[in-house]
Amino acid sequence: MVNKKENTAADVQLTLDEKDMGILKLLQKDAKMTIREIAGQLNLSTTPVYERIRKMEQAGVIKQYAAIVDPRKINKSLTVLCYITLKEHNKKCGKKFIQEILSFTEVTECLNISGEFDFMIKVQVKDMDEYREFYVNKLGELDNLSHTQSIFVISVIKATHQVVY
Amino acid sequence: MVNKKENTAADVQLTLDEKDMGILKLLQKDAKMTIREIAGQLNLSTTPVYERIRKMEQAGVIKQYAAIVDPRKINKSLTVLCYITLKEHNKKCGKKFIQEILSFTEVTECLNISGEFDFMIKVQVKDMDEYREFYVNKLGELDNLSHTQSIFVISVIKATHQVVY
DNA sequence: CCTGAAACTTAAATCCG
DNA sequence: CGGATTTAAGTTTCAGG
Numbered sequence: 001m002v003n004k005k006e007n008t009a010a011d012v013q014l015t016l017d018e019k020d021m022g023i024l025k026l027l028q029k030d031a032k033m034t035i036r037e038i039a040g041q042l043n044l045s046t047t048p049v050y051e052r053i054r055k056m057e058q059a060g061v062i063k064q065y066a067a068i069v070d071p072r073k074i075n076k077s078l079t080v081l082c083y084i085t086l087k088e089h090n091k092k093c094g095k096k097f098i099q100e101i102l103s104f105t106e107v108t109e110c111l112n113i114s115g116e117f118d119f120m121i122k123v124q125v126k127d128m129d130e131y132r133e134f135y136v137n138k139l140g141e142l143d144n145l146s147h148t149q150s151i152f153v154i155s156v157i158k159a160t161h162q163v164v165y
Numbered sequence: 166m167v168n169k170k171e172n173t174a175a176d177v178q179l180t181l182d183e184k185d186m187g188i189l190k191l192l193q194k195d196a197k198m199t200i201r202e203i204a205g206q207l208n209l210s211t212t213p214v215y216e217r218i219r220k221m222e223q224a225g226v227i228k229q230y231a232a233i234v235d236p237r238k239i240n241k242s243l244t245v246l247c248y249i250t251l252k253e254h255n256k257k258c259g260k261k262f263i264q265e266i267l268s269f270t271e272v273t274e275c276l277n278i279s280g281e282f283d284f285m286i287k288v289q290v291k292d293m294d295e296y297r298e299f300y301v302n303k304l305g306e307l308d309n310l311s312h313t314q315s316i317f318v319i320s321v322i323k324a325t326h327q328v329v330y
Numbered sequence: 331c332c333t334g335a336a337a338c339t340t341a342a343a344t345c346c347g
Numbered sequence: 348c349g350g351a352t353t354t355a356a357g358t359t360t361c362a363g364g
Contacts, residue, residue: 021239024234024239029231030230031196031197031231032196032230034356034358035358036356046359047333047334050360051331060235060238061238061239062235063233064194064195064233065197066230066231068227068229069193069227069326069328070225073226074186074226074329081276081278101322101323102322105330108323108324108325111244111246111318111319111321112318112319112321113318114316114317114318114319120316121323124328149280151278151280154278154279155276156275157284158267158272158286160274161234161273163234163239164239199342200341201340209348210348211341211342211343211349211350212343212344212348213348215342215343
């Protein structure tokens with residue numbers, strides 16, 4: 001018995017073993033590591049490492065390779081968490097809200113959450129002036145906001161992309 | 166007149182121009198882009214691109230190159246935002262809390278925030294069982310927690326590391 | 331599924347104009 | 348900064364177990 005629907009590569013749920021996890025662990029910290037270096041650390045030859053990485057890239061386990069930029073070094077030192085509740089909760093309104101949020105470059109994160117609010121967005125800006133600008137002219141222009149609350153980040157204690165251990 | 170204190174490279178606040186920003190913009194999306202490709206897109210030769218990247222790496226503008234792993238593909242599909250208030254707000258207690266938080270691999274983010282709570286931590290786990298395990302046996306073991314609130318992420322609408330545009 | 335080596339390809343790094 | 352060169356190195360493949 002086989003599924004009728006073809007799985008696209010990114011849909012396949014891979015079974016990852018210890019070796020795969022080891023590779024991910026290393027690449028998470030430093031994507032510039034060479035296959036040889038990885039192989040060395042895991043006591044493998046290059047072939048399996050090469051093939052496993054390719055497999056995980058194609059399966060979407062590794063979503064991308066990214067240069068991580070320090071916001072403070074590029075004049076985006078203020079982080080604000082903005083909590084949002086929508087007026088209407090039908091699908092249409094939600095979709096429009098999401099569409100707009102995706103287009104706002106200041107928003108680095110948007111989560112649909114449980115509790116008092118519908119969404120939490122993380123906003124990365126230069127300073128309070130820029131946040132006000134965003135809050136009034138971008139967020140404020142959306143027409144189905146019910147209420148919002150802004151929480152300001154005083155300091156970042158920890159921030160990592162590592163999810164594999 | 167010169168500063169007496171030597172600046173370490175990572176302390177220097179670089180002035181980034183449009184070309185630097187262009188490079189960052191590309192590397193943010195794809196760290197595997199070659200210097201040639203970047204040079205091509207920005208209508209530059211390889212030399213300035215090479216030197217600018219090196220400069221930004223040394224200045225800490227580019228903090229790291231990372232493989233971004235999809236949490237859902239490695240059985241870490243549940244994201245929880247946990248808000249925490251401490252009993253005592255003196256430096257000592259805060260430091261101990263921070264130290265512990267940094268050691269918890271489930272915590273991918275910890276922000277010191279304004280408002281009702283002192284901290285927000287983002288917890289990445291497999292399922293509710295694993296969250297309970299974390300909540301009871303790790304977070305619960307900390308001795309200066311006053312109160313907490315867990316907000317569950319229903320869906321991730323947007324998640325990006327891009328801060329340069 | 332791995333090892334090991336070989337072949338290929340391509341990028342990084344340098345130098346001169 | 349452009350352009351070309353050189354050298355070095357990483358990736359990828361393949362036979363073999």
